[in-house]
Amino acid sequence: MSTASIPKQPAPYQKDTGTVYNILFIIGLCHLLNDSIQSVIPAMFPILEKSMGLTFTQLGLIGFALNMVSSVMQPVVGLYTDKRPMPYALPIGLTCSMLGVLxxxxxxxFLTILLSVVFIGLGSAVFHPEGSRVAYMAAGKRRGLAQSIYQVGGNSGQALAPIITALILVPLGQFGAIWFTIVAALAVAFLIYIANWYSSKLNYIKPTTKSKPKAQMKNQSFSKAIRNALLIIIFLIFARSWYVSAISNFYTFYAIEKYDLTIAGSQVYIFCFLLMGAVGTFFGGPLADKFGKRNVIIVSLLATAPLTLLLPFVGSTISLIVLALIGLILMSSFSVTVVYAQELVPGKIGTMSGLTVGLAFGMGAIGSVALGAMIDFIGLTPTMIGVALLPLIGILAFLLPTDRKLYEWQQEK
Known part of the structure; x- marks a missing residue:
């Protein structure tokens, strides 16, 4: 459904409604740098599996440590900074990530690797909700586009993982991660600039007024519908995150086993999937601005399902094309889900960003452990066939309130 007829709503963190593109592009670049640091960890899985003799379950636990710390802390950080914004938490968080990479x-x-990824997870937990807030503040009227610019940076950083493996980690091994301290330092420098802009914009925040008792009673009528919508979003994030976790963490082993590839050769498949995922993330926001966020979420999952069911049964060349299409379509709803949640619960920008993005990390963390254990127990091929069913959960998106309904709720509150 088109949302062109829905009046635009003022952003609470802006003096004017103009879109600040230079800030959006810088925070998107910082997101790329932050997530490229995170991408070092799954990129190292094949290296660690050989050099340390780690099991798939242990590799899953490393992914769990990274993503679970990040996912648990993100909504906490978002909830706190909704009340007390902390612009300079951004460079501080990336400094924590830099120490983790070192x-x-x-x-x-194995234990020291877990400790290091905890530091990286903490840095990510601080960055994501505050970075999303910066994108919201700089969005003006183009929230979908702004969130896409921000999120595509992160997806592009994740797409670098196969390149990192092929060009740095395969020849240099584990020590090659040292190069990413330079990446982290660069991100810290950019985030100091962002923090200065963010701090200056806080002067324009309008003080919130307390709700009148009558309004509070009226708001209670929306609580059940909002809870139900958030529950549906959680199921949708689960489906997307577990599938992405299966591909990004373990498809390289599947490709090596099925197509008799080298580690470097198998990374082409993951790179293609993640790169097209970044493209899908970018276009998802503008499409949602034009056709509606709910519609993009529905198409993103259900149109992916036939392709995921086909993937385990095709040859090496066709699988590369299918993976690219899956990444493009599936990830088109990533930034859209964040904006949908922000408009579902207006005024809680950091909390909703932390919840949706953090939940995606958390679901991915649980998925990495569960899928690793499944592979150890039943094998790679049955696991890949099983996860192909996950996008079918997207049928639940039909139960989400429409974009117009969200707007009507906001007007009635």
Whole structure:
């Protein structure tokens, strides 16, 4: 459904309604740098599996440690900064990630690797809700586009993982992660600039007024519908995150086993999937601005399902094309889900961003452990066939309130 007829709503963090593109592009670049640091960890899985003899379950636990710390802390950070914005938490968080990368390069054991990725997870937990808030503040009237610019940076950073493996980690091994301390330092420098802009914009925040008792009673009538919508969003994020986790963490092993590829050769498949996912993330926002967020979410999952069911049964060349299409379509709803949640619960920008993005990380974390254990127990091929069913959960998106309904709720509150 087109949302062109829905009046635009003022952003609470802006003096005017103009879109600040230079801030959007810088925060998108910082998102790329932050997530490229995170991408070092799954990119190292094949290296660690050989050099340390780790099991798939242990590799899953490493992914769990990274993503679970990030997912648990993101909504906490978002909830706190909704009340007390902290512009300079952004460079501080990336400094924490830089220390984690440094530890990762020198980690001598499985436990020290876990400790290092916890530091990286903490840095990510601070960055994501505050970065999303910056994108919201700079969005003006183009919220879908702004969130897409921000999120495509992160997806592009994740897409670098196969390149990192092929060009850096395969020849240099675990110590090659040391190069990403430079990436982290660059991100810190950019985020100091962003923090200065963010701090200046806080002067324009309008003070919130307390709701009148009558309004509070009226708002209670929406609580059940909002809870139900959030529950549906959680199921949709689960389906998308587990499938992405299966491909990004374990498809390289599947490609090596099925197509008799080298580690470097198998990374082409993951790179293609993640790169097209970044493209889908970018176009999802503008499409949602034009056709509606709910419609994009529905198409994103259900149009992916036939392709995911086909993937385990095609040859090496066709699988590359199918993976590209899956990434393009499936990830088109990533930024859209964030904006949908922000408009479902207006005034809680950091909390909703932390919840949706953090939940995606958390679901991916649980998925990495569960899928790793499944592979150890039943094998790669049955696991890949099983996860192909996940996008079918997208049928639940038909139960989400329409974009117009969201707007009507906001007007009635």
């Amino acid at each position: 530890g990762l390069a020198f980690a001598p054991s």
